[in-house]
Amino acid sequence: MNKSQSQRIEFWNQFNNVIIERGKPFNVRKATTDHWYSIAVGSSKCHISIDLVNREHKIRVSMWIPNDKSLYDKFYDNCSEIEEKVGFKLNWNRMENNKASFICTYIEGLDFNNQDNYEELMDRIIEYVILLRKAFSPFI
Numbered sequence: 001m002n003k004s005q006s007q008r009i010e011f012w013n014q015f016n017n018v019i020i021e022r023g024k025p026f027n028v029r030k031a032t033t034d035h036w037y038s039i040a041v042g043s044s045k046c047h048i049s050i051d052l053v054n055r056e057h058k059i060r061v062s063m064w065i066p067n068d069k070s071l072y073d074k075f076y077d078n079c080s081e082i083e084e085k086v087g088f089k090l091n092w093n094r095m096e097n098n099k100a101s102f103i104c105t106y107i108e109g110l111d112f113n114n115q116d117n118y119e120e121l122m123d124r125i126i127e128y129v130i131l132l133r134k135a136f137s138p139f140i
Helices: 003-021 069-077 079-086 118-139
Strands: 036-040 047-053 058-065 091-093 101-108
Touching (some): 003 118, 047 118, 058 069, 058 118, 069 101, 069 118, 079 118, 101 118
Antiparallel strands (some): 047 058, 058 101
């Protein structure tokens, strides 16, 4: 296992502990070396993805739509209502030349070499996951 992989496992293990401490607002997933962490939203058509983008020192929290442009379009048609529910603007990425699409926001400050802000980052991740799930659920 290389350094990045071990740092990701450490991050996800700590994240799982925070989820459990917060009363499991969503299901815990096994910590892996992957840079992403998927959260179910009640449909196989889409899911929430948390992506660690350490080289850019940020975390992306997104509604990931693997293979359904019509679902993305439905979300986009309701973007004002969705953004009003989450309380901030989202980045909308239809990705025309790709099967997948995603709608996301970013959390700045990820640094595997300085974990002082991990608790704050993890709290914000959980907050954003809950907000995205509530905002998108009526349109799934």
